[in-house]
Amino acid sequence: MPIEPASDKVLRLDHLFIGGEWSPPEDGGEINSIDPSTGRVWAVVASGGKGDVDRAVASARAALEGPWGHMPGHERAALMRRFADLYQARAGDLAEIEARDSGRAIRETRADIGSHHHGYHWWASLADKAAGRTIPFDDTVHAFTSRVPVGVVAAITPWNVPLMAAAWKLGPALAAGCTVVIKPAEQTPVGTLELGKLFEAAGFPPGVVNIVPGYGAGDVGEWLVAHPGVDKVAFTGEGETAKAILRTGAETMKRFTFELGGKSPHIIFEDADVEQAINAATNSAWTLCGQSCALGSRVLVQRSIYDQVAEAFCSRAAKVRVGPAIDPHTHMGPQAHLAQLEKTLSYIGIGRSEGAELLTGGERLVSNTHSAGYFVQPTVFANVSNDMRIAQEEIFGPVAALIPFEDEDDAVSIANDTRFGLTAGLWTRDTGRAHRVASRIRAGMIWVNTYRFIRWSTPYGGFGASGWGRENGIEGLDGYLDTRTTIVSTHGRFPDAYVD
Numbered sequence: 001m002p003i004e005p006a007s008d009k010v011l012r013l014d015h016l017f018i019g020g021e022w023s024p025p026e027d028g029g030e031i032n033s034i035d036p037s038t039g040r041v042w043a044v045v046a047s048g049g050k051g052d053v054d055r056a057v058a059s060a061r062a063a064l065e066g067p068w069g070h071m072p073g074h075e076r077a078a079l080m081r082r083f084a085d086l087y088q089a090r091a092g093d094l095a096e097i098e099a100r101d102s103g104r105a106i107r108e109t110r111a112d113i114g115s116h117h118h119g120y121h122w123w124a125s126l127a128d129k130a131a132g133r134t135i136p137f138d139d140t141v142h143a144f145t146s147r148v149p150v151g152v153v154a155a156i157t158p159w160n161v162p163l164m165a166a167a168w169k170l171g172p173a174l175a176a177g178c179t180v181v182i183k184p185a186e187q188t189p190v191g192t193l194e195l196g197k198l199f200e201a202a203g204f205p206p207g208v209v210n211i212v213p214g215y216g217a218g219d220v221g222e223w224l225v226a227h228p229g230v231d232k233v234a235f236t237g238e239g240e241t242a243k244a245i246l247r248t249g250a251e252t253m254k255r256f257t258f259e260l261g262g263k264s265p266h267i268i269f270e271d272a273d274v275e276q277a278i279n280a281a282t283n284s285a286w287t288l289c290g291q292s293c294a295l296g297s298r299v300l301v302q303r304s305i306y307d308q309v310a311e312a313f314c315s316r317a318a319k320v321r322v323g324p325a326i327d328p329h330t331h332m333g334p335q336a337h338l339a340q341l342e343k344t345l346s347y348i349g350i351g352r353s354e355g356a357e358l359l360t361g362g363e364r365l366v367s368n369t370h371s372a373g374y375f376v377q378p379t380v381f382a383n384v385s386n387d388m389r390i391a392q393e394e395i396f397g398p399v400a401a402l403i404p405f406e407d408e409d410d411a412v413s414i415a416n417d418t419r420f421g422l423t424a425g426l427w428t429r430d431t432g433r434a435h436r437v438a439s440r441i442r443a444g445m446i447w448v449n450t451y452r453f454i455r456w457s458t459p460y461g462g463f464g465a466s467g468w469g470r471e472n473g474i475e476g477l478d479g480y481l482d483t484r485t486t487i488v489s490t491h492g493r494f495p496d497a498y499v500d
């Protein structure tokens with residue numbers, strides 16, 4: 001069914017995708033999805049209940065122990081490739097859905113979602129390559145390992161990049177031979193639910209992928225984490241939620257992958273190509289309306305070029321076209337939901353009261369063009385000190401904090417003065433400095449003279465409070481595989497321990 005593009009018509013998706021079939025939620029639950037560009041409900045989506053979670057987990061288990069579990073890797077790969085082709089064909093619709101659901105500007109969703117099929121193809125190419133190894137010992141035994149799927153995966157995703165987060169979990173899980181129950185965030189369920197149609201059309205066996213929108217705490221998310229039939233939780237979201245999930249999942253000894261928040265340093269040295277660095281740093285401040293874990297929300301600028309960079313941030317901010325996500329001219333859409341808008345405005349207030357200098361922005365936009373949407377101005381704070389809350393806590397809004405530094409040691413020490421450790425960027429023309437500084441920063445991903453270059457083939461994940469495990473890259477498969485060691489005696493004799 002094509003998605004209805006008219007903004008005044010409410011879309012209804014009143015079925016869950018469980019066991020290869022579309023079924024209404026047992027208790028008739030539904031979620032309103034609000035278009036943050038208008039503040040109005042644009043879709044009503046089925047919301048699962050406890051019985052639906054049980055059905056989804058049972059279907060995933062049956063598929064794991066049945067057709068999917070017995071399917072050779074190259075056949076799983078073929079299904080994944082078919083799915084990738086269907087995804088590519090629907091990418092335009094999916095980009096529009098994500099723009100409406102999450103408020104991410106359509107020019108961004110088109111570029112991002114238009115590339116996801118490459119990722120699914122890449123994961124498909126790994127579906128028959130999870131090989132074990134032979135372990136040398138002596139000629140009395142033959143010892144070897146096999147990599148086996150970890151089992152039924154609960155994939156729990158956030159609202160900022162719903163389809164990317166889904167791809168980063170579905171791709172490796174299916175390549176590893178796992179089955180999945182996916183729960184999208186309550187604010188952005190539509191695109192993920194649409195994926196059910198593509199899995200169905202691609203011919204996946206029933207139950208390999210099950211899609212159950214619903215709420216998190218005390219609802220579908222928590223029930224999945226607690227469910228004894230789920231072996232692993234692949235989670236992207238906030239650290240506090242991860243801790244709650246850890247506590248709930250401990251009871252059944254779940255395995256976990258956690259992709260959490262960031263407060264990434266984006267360091268500009270005086271010897272950098274400053275224009276390029278400013279392009280990257282301003283883009284990284286306001287893309288996704290500031291709602292990405294990877295953004296360089298702390299911009300560290302060497303003192304000698306600080307004023308130049310601060311001025312450039314202000315003039316770029318004036319050029320950012322803030323508007324409805326669905327408008328192709330829009331550079332920056334709204335915040336994805338009202339609570340996030342309020343959080344951002346509250347942090348802007350905190351920055352002011354902490355004594356940071358508000359150079360530009362800082363207000364909600366409420367003109368005619370912006371109607372009741374959740375728009376906020378691109379915002380720049382100068383003379384931020386790294387111990388301020390706006391430098392230590394994840395705001396998730398379009399707020400750049402410009403922090404001056406003196407020299408290399410100072411830059412590294414400020415960069416590492418955070419509980420997070422997800423990503424970092426640095427700009428310099430000095431190759432030695434690039435390697436030196438990159439090797440001293442505690443973060444899972446470091447970019448040199450570029451920023452936010454992320455591909456399905458490059459492992460992604462954080463140190464410290466930014467998470468556990470890696471998504472993407474060959475390493476991304478590890479979280480979905482267990483290792484079985486088999487030892488075969490070459491002579492079959494075992495001494496009787498009870499004779500003298």
Ligand code: NAP
Nearest residue numbers: 158159185186215216217221222237238241259260261293
């Ligand atoms: P969130 O509030 O932690 O929610 C994430 C998901 O967890 C949602 O689907 C949510 O459901 C569910 N959930 C909430 N409580 C739960 C519980 N007790 N048990 C099971 N599931 C539960 O995060 P968010 O606000 O959606 O996303 C923003 C965060 O994600 C930011 O911190 C950002 O940095 C992080 N993020 C990290 C990465 C990365 O790769 N490192 C990428 C993107 C985003 P409901 O929405 O229905 O409550």
